[in-house]
Amino acid sequence: MPEKLHIKLNVNGKSEEFLAEPRELLIHTLRERLRVTGPHIGCDSSHCGACTVTLNGKSVKSCTMFIGQANGAEITTIEGLGTPDALHVLQESFREHHGLQCGFCTPGMITRAAKLLEENPSPSEEEVRFGMAGNICRCTGYQNIVKSILAAASEMNAAKEAAE
Amino acid sequence: MKDDVELTREDRVANLKGMGCARKRVEDARFTQGKGNYIDDINLPGMLHGDFVRSPYAHAKVLSINTEAAMALDGVIAVLTAKDLEPLSLHWMPTLAGDKQMVLADGKVLFQGQEVAFVVATDRYIAADAVELVEVEYEDLPVITDPFEALKSDIVLREDLAGQTSGAHGPRKHHNHIFTWEVGDEEATNQVMDEAEVVAEETMYYHRTHPCPLETCGSVASMDKVNGKLTVYGTFQAPHVVRTVASLLSGIEEHNIRVISPDIGGGFGNKVGVYPGYVCSIVASIVTGVPVKWVEDRMENLMSTAFARDYWMKGRISATKDGKITGLHCHVTADHGAFDACADPTKFPAGFMSVCTGSYDIPVAYLGVDGVYTNKAPGGVSYRCSFRVTEAVYFIERMIEVLAIELNMDAAELRRINFIGKDQFPYQSALGWEYDSGDYHTAWDKALKAVDYEGLRREQSERVTAFKQGETRSLMGIGLAFFTEIVGAGPVKNCDILGMGMFDSCEIRIHPTGSAIARLGTISQGQGHATTFAQILASEIGIPADSITIEEGDTDTAPYGLGTYGSRSTPVAGAATAMAGRKIRAKAQMIAAYLLEVHDDDVEFDVDRFVVKGAPERFKTMAEVAYAAYNQAIPGIEPGLEAVSYYDPPNMTYPFGAYVCVMDIDVDTGVPTIRRFYALDDCGTRINPMVIEGQIHGGLTEALAVALGQEIAYDDMGNVKTGTLMDFFLPTAWEVPNYETDHTVTPSPHHPIGAKGVGESPHVGGVPCFSNAVMDAFRAFGLRHSNMPHDHWRIWQTAQDLGLHK
Numbered sequence: 001m002p003e004k005l006h007i008k009l010n011v012n013g014k015s016e017e018f019l020a021e022p023r024e025l026l027i028h029t030l031r032e033r034l035r036v037t038g039p040h041i042g043c044d045s046s047h048c049g050a051c052t053v054t055l056n057g058k059s060v061k062s063c064t065m066f067i068g069q070a071n072g073a074e075i076t077t078i079e080g081l082g083t084p085d086a087l088h089v090l091q092e093s094f095r096e097h098h099g100l101q102c103g104f105c106t107p108g109m110i111t112r113a114a115k116l117l118e119e120n121p122s123p124s125e126e127e128v129r130f131g132m133a134g135n136i137c138r139c140t141g142y143q144n145i146v147k148s149i150l151a152a153a154s155e156m157n158a159a160k161e162a163a164e
Numbered sequence: 165m166k167d168d169v170e171l172t173r174e175d176r177v178a179n180l181k182g183m184g185c186a187r188k189r190v191e192d193a194r195f196t197q198g199k200g201n202y203i204d205d206i207n208l209p210g211m212l213h214g215d216f217v218r219s220p221y222a223h224a225k226v227l228s229i230n231t232e233a234a235m236a237l238d239g240v241i242a243v244l245t246a247k248d249l250e251p252l253s254l255h256w257m258p259t260l261a262g263d264k265q266m267v268l269a270d271g272k273v274l275f276q277g278q279e280v281a282f283v284v285a286t287d288r289y290i291a292a293d294a295v296e297l298v299e300v301e302y303e304d305l306p307v308i309t310d311p312f313e314a315l316k317s318d319i320v321l322r323e324d325l326a327g328q329t330s331g332a333h334g335p336r337k338h339h340n341h342i343f344t345w346e347v348g349d350e351e352a353t354n355q356v357m358d359e360a361e362v363v364a365e366e367t368m369y370y371h372r373t374h375p376c377p378l379e380t381c382g383s384v385a386s387m388d389k390v391n392g393k394l395t396v397y398g399t400f401q402a403p404h405v406v407r408t409v410a411s412l413l414s415g416i417e418e419h420n421i422r423v424i425s426p427d428i429g430g431g432f433g434n435k436v437g438v439y440p441g442y443v444c445s446i447v448a449s450i451v452t453g454v455p456v457k458w459v460e461d462r463m464e465n466l467m468s469t470a471f472a473r474d475y476w477m478k479g480r481i482s483a484t485k486d487g488k489i490t491g492l493h494c495h496v497t498a499d500h501g502a503f504d505a506c507a508d509p510t511k512f513p514a515g516f517m518s519v520c521t522g523s524y525d526i527p528v529a530y531l532g533v534d535g536v537y538t539n540k541a542p543g544g545v546s547y548r549c550s551f552r553v554t555e556a557v558y559f560i561e562r563m564i565e566v567l568a569i570e571l572n573m574d575a576a577e578l579r580r581i582n583f584i585g586k587d588q589f590p591y592q593s594a595l596g597w598e599y600d601s602g603d604y605h606t607a608w609d610k611a612l613k614a615v616d617y618e619g620l621r622r623e624q625s626e627r628v629t630a631f632k633q634g635e636t637r638s639l640m641g642i643g644l645a646f647f648t649e650i651v652g653a654g655p656v657k658n659c660d661i662l663g664m665g666m667f668d669s670c671e672i673r674i675h676p677t678g679s680a681i682a683r684l685g686t687i688s689q690g691q692g693h694a695t696t697f698a699q700i701l702a703s704e705i706g707i708p709a710d711s712i713t714i715e716e717g718d719t720d721t722a723p724y725g726l727g728t729y730g731s732r733s734t735p736v737a738g739a740a741t742a743m744a745g746r747k748i749r750a751k752a753q754m755i756a757a758y759l760l761e762v763h764d765d766d767v768e769f770d771v772d773r774f775v776v777k778g779a780p781e782r783f784k785t786m787a788e789v790a791y792a793a794y795n796q797a798i799p800g801i802e803p804g805l806e807a808v809s810y811y812d813p814p815n816m817t818y819p820f821g822a823y824v825c826v827m828d829i830d831v832d833t834g835v836p837t838i839r840r841f842y843a844l845d846d847c848g849t850r851i852n853p854m855v856i857e858g859q860i861h862g863g864l865t866e867a868l869a870v871a872l873g874q875e876i877a878y879d880d881m882g883n884v885k886t887g888t889l890m891d892f893f894l895p896t897a898w899e900v901p902n903y904e905t906d907h908t909v910t911p912s913p914h915h916p917i918g919a920k921g922v923g924e925s926p927h928v929g930g931v932p933c934f935s936n937a938v939m940d941a942f943r944a945f946g947l948r949h950s951n952m953p954h955d956h957w958r959i960w961q962t963a964q965d966l967g968l969h970k
Contacts, residue, residue, distance in 0.1 A: 023289070032287075037205045038198020040429070042378045043462040047889035050378060078198035087197070095192040098858045102690025103195025104378045104429030110196060133898040136889070138378045138430050139690045141861030142897040 012080030049135030099148035101139030182703030222882020262332025274502035277467030342535035360482030379429025382459030402727025472547030515551025522560035643937025652735025678787025685725010704745030706772035731921035834960030867930025
């Protein structure tokens with residue numbers, strides 16, 4: 001058994017420190033070690049995106065990243081995007097536009113969408129579809145997901161303008 | 165407790181958020197915040213993890229299993245094999261289709277990925293390590309993956325059935341044959357064919373695929389040895405059935421078993437069956453006395469739990485020269501894999517395939533189905549459809565297209581002249597079904613007008629000319645489909661699973677302050693039951709949907725029901741909800757009359773209150789009645805306000821729809837581009853238009869997947885070629901178009917609120933619609949039929965075979 005690694009992470013603003021086997025996958029660290037169960041496991045092969053988190057400012061599929069590769073990282077999951085009293089605009093928008101059904105893909109979907117809108121605050125429909133192609137949904141057929149993201153983008157831009 | 169400001173009747177109706185309201189979903193708060201509670205989120209103290217050793221061979225003898233090295237690994241608690249399960253008689257289990265299936269390999273394996281041993285360890289990594297350390301010695305046997313070959317072969321796949329000339333569904337013709345199922349009059353059908361002016365024949369293969377919900381299957385079993393109680397959490401579309409089966413298999417009394425379906429990450433039929441993983445987690449918990457979790461990974465899901473389809477269909481359809489259909493003959497060779505684990509009602513070994521006369525008035529018909537064993541995974545579930553209805557509708561919608569080619573007729577017109585007429589309902593089909601209601605001509609005309617069908621045909625014909633003149637390399641396909649589904653099983657007299665009648669249930673308790681909880685025998689997997697069932701109830705009892713909690717999936721609290729699949733929740737449990745609501749209303753009316761000091765017959769229900777007839781200013785709201793029900797002594801009436809209804813539907817419901825797909829196909833790359841998809845659905849009374857539209861989008865996308873690429877493929881050695889999402893096609897946002905939805909409303913005459921169910925319609929109608937679009941693009945060049953899935957390569961191959969490449 002290889003030596004355990006000394007890991008430090010910041011997850012949703014909280015510092016975590018522990019020893020872990022190098023082969024531990026980030027998704028298991030989050031879900032089982034830290035009980036951050038928003039990100040889900042859908043495919044084990046980075047196709048479905050249910051495990052998507054934001055790691056050091058990039059969308060990452062946490063099911064195929066070893067914990068050693070994530071050492072020192074700053075990670076945001078769905079739990080870090082909003083609170084029950086102050087939801088993220090996307091969390092509101094997905095509900096408003098029926099952008100989810102079984103909900104299993106939703107945490108990864110919203111986490112990715114939040115990053116997408118940071119990268120491109122005013123995407124076209126085509127850019128949303130392309131930018132979300134790493135996240136699979138089996139229930140909605142995407143139409144309402146795209147609608148939710150475009151609506152959130154408008155709302156966020158309007159809020160930004162109002163603030164300026 | 166009256167409102168200070170008197171609301172208008174309209175306001176009061178709106179406040180209920182009842183039937184017809186596009187109410188936002190109550191489920192979404194937890195799902196959008198990452199607070200869903202799915203099977204893999206369940207983490208009990210001291211919980212162990214189970215993992216399977218699986219067969220790399222599709223057919224082999226198991227000579228020995230050595231677990232020594234695995235057991236020696238630190239953290240491994242147990243390794244179960246068939247030998248360990250045999251004393252409990254759990255090394256085999258009954259399937260839902262009346263066959264039996266190995267829980268763990270008993271002397272041989274019959275498909276790649278079959279469960280051989282179950283490792284239990286303190287964490288999932290150790291369990292996975294231990295799986296690698298279990299040494300299994302195999303002797304490989306000849307493999308059969310083709311059902312036609314299976315029926316000719318001397319190789320016996322199921323030695324355990326040796327000498328059994330009869331199975332759960334009648335006589336067996338061969339040692340690899342499972343059943344023959346026949347419906348209709350074959351002699352009369354053949355006679356009609358012999359005398360017909362025109363007969364069209366076609367053979368088509370509806371390929372094997374998989375429901376592939378985003379969440380795989382899993383369970384957590386927890387045996388509490390102190391109290392003798394077993395709790396099983398799992399991805400169960402039918403939790404009560406699981407409880408009964410678990411009791412029968414384990415010998416634990418049913419009241420000591422509690423089955424809980426937590427949030428389910430999509431089902432689509434995958435989570436109807438009973439799998440070895442469920443059984444092993446239960447046995448392991450009983451053996452170890454601590455909770456045991458089993459969750460399959462994606463590859464295990466695609467290889468071992470519940471495939472769908474795999475039907476070889478041979479059809480003949482006869483008609484007069486001017487296109488009036490006179491008869492239909494269908495024979496199916498059904499590949500069921502290694503064990504017959506179809507999830508169909510007992511009397512229907514090929515499900516409702518006998519609805520294959522479709523939406524057409526066909527006087528004579530015959531259907532014969534032969535089930536066959538092969539070295540492929542067991543299953544045969546209804547992937548987003550009601551028991552083989554997708555196969556039936558694909559079959560008839562292809563036969564119509566083939567007949568149109570034979571007659572040189574327009575396929576839309578051929579459909580129109582053969583539709584069952586509005587005045588023919590209730591309609592008795594040649595294969596024994598009574599269609600409850602429909603208005604097909606109206607729906608079809610609306611659909612064709614919406615897409616400007618004639619304009620599309622003109623454009624298509626111009627495109628063909630341009631293609632022939634070398635001006636374009638793109639062809640245009642117009643896909644048509646008109647489908648009739650048969651959903652909502654019961655009735656109990658026809659439909660049971662393992663002897664359990666397919667009714668469903670709802671229990672309602674009204675609280676003293678005028679809010680309520682209702683529990684049902686169904687379980688949502690994304691359909692939004694907590695939202696929509698509250699709407700049914702709001703309209704029935706006048707309590708706002710926002711004040712009604714809907715709970716499902718816990719067998720200790722929910723009334724017995726047969727679960728959610730085959731679009732049965734709204735037709736059956738939805739009816740039970742309305743009926744239970746009406747019982748509440750009946751008692752509430754008596755209480756209201758007492759409070760208003762008038763006779764029971766002198767009050768009437770109006771939206772959210774009981775009003776004295778002719779004196780609308782004198783009323784009691786449902787909330788006032790609820791308070792009185794608990795807190796006021798009323799002569800002759802017991803305290804409390806609750807009701808339960810078990811609903812056995814008198815008939816199934818028959819939703820229908822008209823779909824049109826417009827597709828452009830690049831002949832040189834085989835890439836199809838969906839330009840337009842119009843879907844008109846008639847699901848009877850509409851409960852929540854937003855939820856309905858969401859179901860249509862999702863079902864169409866699953867149909868797109870199946871028609872255009874999704875497949876569970878095997879090689880000749882029985883190796884699964886599509887075991888990951890790299891190979892198994894799930895469309896992304898990039899491949900999926902925007903859909904146009906539309907509707908007509910033809911209520912079901914026998915359902916309490918006229919609703920028919922909708923979740924599966926788009927899949928049922930979508931698969932033939934996308935497929936017909938592909939084939940229609942090549943009709944002008946002589947294509948009659950080509951099999952799904954129409955991925956880029958196959959479309960390119962079709963063009964190649966027709967000589968369309970330079």
